[in-house]
Amino acid sequence: MSTTHKEYLLQSEPNKFSLEHLRAGEMIVNMGPQHPSTHGVLRLEVVTDGEIVQEVAPHIGYLHRCFEKHAESMAFNQTIPYVDRMDYLAAMNSEHVWCMGVEKLLGITDQIPKRVEYIRVLVTELNRIASHFLAIGTYAIDIGAFTPFLWLLRDREHIQRLLEWTSGARMLYNYIWVGGLYYDLPIGFEERCREFINYLKPKLDELDTILLTNKIFIDRTANVGVLPLDVAINYGCSGPMLRGSGLRHDLRRVDGYSVYPELEFEVPIGEGMMGTTGDCWDRNYVRALECRESVKIISQCLDQLTGEHKRTPDFDPQAACPKKLRMTGTQELYFRGETPRGELGYFFRTTDRSDVPFRCHGRAPSFVNLSVLPEISRGCMVADLIAIVGSVDIVLGEVDR
Numbered sequence: 001m002s003t004t005h006k007e008y009l010l011q012s013e014p015n016k017f018s019l020e021h022l023r024a025g026e027m028i029v030n031m032g033p034q035h036p037s038t039h040g041v042l043r044l045e046v047v048t049d050g051e052i053v054q055e056v057a058p059h060i061g062y063l064h065r066c067f068e069k070h071a072e073s074m075a076f077n078q079t080i081p082y083v084d085r086m087d088y089l090a091a092m093n094s095e096h097v098w099c100m101g102v103e104k105l106l107g108i109t110d111q112i113p114k115r116v117e118y119i120r121v122l123v124t125e126l127n128r129i130a131s132h133f134l135a136i137g138t139y140a141i142d143i144g145a146f147t148p149f150l151w152l153l154r155d156r157e158h159i160q161r162l163l164e165w166t167s168g169a170r171m172l173y174n175y176i177w178v179g180g181l182y183y184d185l186p187i188g189f190e191e192r193c194r195e196f197i198n199y200l201k202p203k204l205d206e207l208d209t210i211l212l213t214n215k216i217f218i219d220r221t222a223n224v225g226v227l228p229l230d231v232a233i234n235y236g237c238s239g240p241m242l243r244g245s246g247l248r249h250d251l252r253r254v255d256g257y258s259v260y261p262e263l264e265f266e267v268p269i270g271e272g273m274m275g276t277t278g279d280c281w282d283r284n285y286v287r288a289l290e291c292r293e294s295v296k297i298i299s300q301c302l303d304q305l306t307g308e309h310k311r312t313p314d315f316d317p318q319a320a321c322p323k324k325l326r327m328t329g330t331q332e333l334y335f336r337g338e339t340p341r342g343e344l345g346y347f348f349r350t351t352d353r354s355d356v357p358f359r360c361h362g363r364a365p366s367f368v369n370l371s372v373l374p375e376i377s378r379g380c381m382v383a384d385l386i387a388i389v390g391s392v393d394i395v396l397g398e399v400d401r
Helices: 003-012 067-071 081-083 091-106 114-142 148-169 189-212 215-221 229-235 280-305 365-370 373-377 382-392 398-401
Strands: 026-031 045-049 051-059 331-339 342-350 358-364
Touching: 003 081, 045 382, 051 373, 051 382, 067 358, 081 091, 081 358, 091 114, 114 148, 114 189, 114 280, 114 382, 148 189, 215 280, 215 382, 229 373, 229 382, 280 382, 331 373, 342 365, 365 382, 365 398, 373 382
Parallel strands: none
Antiparallel strands: 026 045, 045 051, 331 342, 342 358
8 A cells, every 4th residue: 555545544534543552462443334333333443452442432423414504504493304313213302302492592482282292292202212122122132132122123113103193204203393293193193002002011021021131131231331420420421321320310300391390200220230330231221211211101191182181173283383483682592301312402592583593503412422432441342342332322313413
């Protein structure tokens, strides 16, 4: 290879670690960006000494889609389809946070009908279960367990069909709009959703038996990738990454947005039941427990939607949707919400009488959670690095934005 070619490669794909600084017995191994266990187009530059990982450097940017520039080029309500494509495994949750932030800017939060709020929480919690099912299922297949992946994908399919029935799309919904919803729930949805919840409860017990308490799974995940609570806080981790380390911090409780203060649910945390608090097992255990809590929330929403806030012939889910999203005065706002991966936040800076934000920034939990990977991977084995990456549960559309 010519010197010119080498210089071109270094310019187009810079490495963090240099061959000149390797110690005896060390080598640089690249995982990705098409490696099957990196959960997307992520490249890991790994310095190893035999099977022991010395350093890890994540390289991102392969899925950059200019989300913030798109958001600064069109009206707030036109950006929702782009919001869907950030965390494409939890699009309802991303839409919910975006719309609540814009509604707070417009000052119309109190105008949202209660039925709309309960429907929003219902579909976001369904999406939370679907996201966690994919996270746990793909994590299981990463470390060699095939059956749980098939079972979880089977049950996730029921949720995708319910959401497709509601919005017309299986993954990228554009269902939650600023001020309301695209449409009311289909007739019969509440009954079908309750049937699914009753079907799902024993399946979650089966998940505990076949995976979480499986000795092989415990041996591969317990005491691996331990994230101490102080490190998690200092790195800004959130979601199951933070709660897995023992802190009961959930924005649905802390900030109490939408109708979450009216609903009863617990905030599960990692307790080191199978190893050390904050290990890979704890993070997956928290996700499994959150699925159970989401089932409780969905049941309560269905009670409200078939009781006090049941459908009426004159109900219009778009009644509070503003015809024009003109802002009054220059404003700045940071709004955040709890998605399956943690704190998703949007910062807005608006100018007077404009429906396009002057500045929009997305605070992606996957991006922040990924930053702690070098800290919790140092000294592990290469096979354990795969387990650690899977336990972080990243979505590259959100990491790169």
